[in-house]
Amino acid sequence: MPDILSIASAMESFKTITEIVRGIKQAAKSLEDAQINYQIAELTNALADLKLALADVKEENITLREEINSLKKSRDLRSLLTIKDNVYLPVSGEIDDYGKGPWCTNCYDSNSILVTLHHKSSIVVGDYMSNKFECPKCKSSTSAQKNKRC
Numbered sequence: 001m002p003d004i005l006s007i008a009s010a011m012e013s014f015k016t017i018t019e020i021v022r023g024i025k026q027a028a029k030s031l032e033d034a035q036i037n038y039q040i041a042e043l044t045n046a047l048a049d050l051k052l053a054l055a056d057v058k059e060e061n062i063t064l065r066e067e068i069n070s071l072k073k074s075r076d077l078r079s080l081l082t083i084k085d086n087v088y089l090p091v092s093g094e095i096d097d098y099g100k101g102p103w104c105t106n107c108y109d110s111n112s113i114l115v116t117l118h119h120k121s122s123i124v125v126g127d128y129m130s131n132k133f134e135c136p137k138c139k140s141s142t143s144a145q146k147n148k149r150c
Ligand SMILES: [Zn+2]
Pocket: 104, 105, 106, 107, 108, 115, 135, 136, 137, 138, 139, 140
């Protein structure tokens, strides 16, 4: 789960490093080797902390980019769907990588996944054919009517 703690941690490390560098400059003026070595060790530790914090920021950034891409893809897919007789169908013809449907409205509306419905039976009434479908994932069933002449 992305959070902003690692960004705050990276900024804190940067502040610490800045203070250590200031300390090294002052120690260098007085030429005290022990003090300079101590400051360099502190600087090395602060840099290691910064490196870890930045790795967390990088990981969060990747996660956020993936989430953004997933949301964009979901939004784009939604614009290609239409609901007819309680099933999702392509607005026109076929959707690349997904086919022709029909897809389960329950699965798409609740989990944003397109699950192709399984055809269970057909009943002909007059000019209409009623097809019964079942979702293999959520097990919901639905009927879709179709004019036989179409
Ligand atoms: Zn379903």
